[in-house]
Amino acid sequence: MGIDDMALNEEELIKIRRELHKIPEIGMEEFKTQAKLLEIIKSFPQKYLKIKVWKTAILVRVVGKKPDYTIGYRTDIDGLPVVEQTRLPFSSENPGRMHACGHDIHMTVALGILSFFADNQPTVNMTFIFQPAEENASGGKQLYESGVLDEWMPDEIYAFHDNPQLPMGAIGCRQGTLFAGTCEIHARFIGESGHAAFPQYAKDMVVAGAQFVNQIQTIVSRNVDPIQAGVVTLGHFEAGKTGNVIAGTSQVDGTIRALTQEMNLLIQNRVRKVAEGVAATYECRLELDLHQGGYYPVENNAQTTAAFIEYMKKAENVNFIETRPAMTGEDFGFLLSKIPGTMFWLGVESKYSLHSEFFAPKEGAIIKGVKAMLGFLQARQNGVIVASNNK
Known part of the structure; x- marks a missing residue:
């Protein structure tokens, strides 16, 4: 045939x-x-x-x-x-x-x-x-x-x-x-909103979210073997509605990419530790969803x-x-x-x-x-x- x-x-x-x-x-x-x-x-x-x-x-x-x-x-x-x-x-x-x-x-x-x-x-x-x-x-x-x-x-x-x-x-x-394995990052930091003039009465989630974004950047540079590959990209940050109100929540979303499942799980673990550390530092509540599903x-x-x-x-x-x-x-x-x-x-x-x-x-x-x-x-x-x- x-x-x-x-x-x-x-x-x-x-x-x-x-x-x-x-x-x-x-x-x-x-x-x-x-x-x-x-x-x-x-x-x-x-x-x-x-x-x-x-x-x-x-x-x-x-x-x-x-x-x-x-x-x-x-x-x-x-x-x-x-x-x-x-x-x-x-x-x-x-x-x-x-x-x-x-x-x-x-x-x-x-x-x-x-x-x-x-x-x-x-x-x-x-x-x-x-x-x-x-x-x-x-x-x-x-x-x-x-x-x-x-x-x-x-x-x-x-x-x-x-x-x-x-x-x-x-x-x-x-x-x-x-192809890499992927994992979605969805992090929500929940604090207390307040007047911009009285930060001592609020828990500012713009600052918490910003610190999460900054600290995430160290994962690949300091936790991933330089001869291996990994990517952590945060593509969405949302907090607050106006400039004179301290934001009570912030939402950060992104993705993890890695060429082995072992590396993907390592990066997921570090993202979780960073998020939990930020929440502890800024005395806020954390809702974290690391969703990989079937994208191995x-x-x-x-x-x-x-x-x-x-x-x-x-x-x-x-x-x-x-x-x-x-x-x-x-x-x-x-x-x-x-x-x-x-x-x-x-x-x-x-x-x-x-x-x-x-x-x-x-x-x-x-x-x-x-x-x-x-x-x-x-x-x-x-x-x-x-x-x-x-x-």
């Missing part, structure tokens, strides 16, 4: 991508997206397929000839709360929503791969996961912990993210961590990634690029903490970044991504590359 034997050709894939681009939805609200995906999936030959729905997720089982091993493939399906400014003829029709992270590309590549295996029975079982809420609600963690995946649990799993900085259709990957570091499995890189380096018509770690977050990291597997980049060559209201990936990357991954998956399951389960 050749990789051109797909139910969907390039023209059809681009049409699907544009239809999906028109209907972006926020995580756990992807009802139109789910309906469109189901419509397409049900148009494929059904002989080898089994379909399961959980909330807005879709799981598709492809029954293999030797069903004693399962390879998983995951795509995310949600959009972002962004007002699209591309002026493309297939721009978002949902006000204030956009596929600004390229999940429409992700879904389309997954459908292209699935269309091939629906028509050409794989050697082993395959589980395709169309996952909601990657951007906002740890959809991968929710799905995994729901138990809906248990019956069709993969022995190894793969996924990609589009990359506007890479050439169209290029495959980027690396051993070790591809995307740590590629050594065996599956070695096989993936080896294949892509040797494959004809594949432009493989070894990439550096990125401080972006992705909830596929949670699934990789449970299932050995590999995440990679697919180049879409855009002058605008991910999450930009002008982001416009090159659609020629879709068929290149489908064919590169089909070649690898066939090699992987047919024994050209020996499967390795390291759970």
Whole structure:
């Protein structure tokens, strides 16, 4: 079976991508997206397929000839709360929503791969996961912990993210961590408001919040090993309503990024200690939420990634690029903490970044991504590359 034997050709894939681009939805609200995906999936030959729905997720089982091993493939399906400014003829029709992270590309590549295996029975079982809420609600963690995946649990799993900085259709990957683990910081300091002329009768939370901001800056410089990586960014500070009233509360919000879960937890611990120290110093109450959810570091499995890189380096018509770690977050990291597997980049060559209201990936990357991954998956399951389960 050749990789051109797909139910969907390039023209059809681009049409699907544009239809999906028109209907972006926020995580756990992807009802139109789910309906469109189901419509397409049900148009494929059904002989080898089994379909399961959980909330807005879709799981598709492809029954293999030797069903004693399962390879998983995951795509995310949600959009972002962004007002699209591309002026493309297939721009978002949902006000204030956009596929600004390229999940429409992700879904389309997954459908292209699935269309091939629906028509050409794989050697082993395959589980395709169309996952909601990657951007906002740890959809991968929710799905995994729901138990809906248990019956069709993969022995190894793969996924990609589009990359506007890479050439169209290029495959980027690396051993070790591809993306950082992230953790949200939400700190609220609660003191006592008062008249600006009588500070002795108040507990000033502008000062408390400001000290928290200043002290946080020492965490990476004084607690993180200089040859490792970590980021603490505070992007929101709010306190008070006017200049002559001492603020009784302050709110500080930000994010932690680290390339290992161990480092992420170290930084979280230091943020907590700093916040508690500030609260004690300024005799105020602290409400601190350090929320990581499922956004673990995307740590590629050594065996599956070695096989993936080896294949892509040797494959004809594949432009493989070894990439550096990125401080972006992705909830596929949670699934990789449970299932050995590999995440990679697919180049879409855009002058605008991910999450930009002008982001416009090159659609020629879709068929290149489908064919590169089909070649690898066939090699992987047919024994050209020996499967390795390291759970």
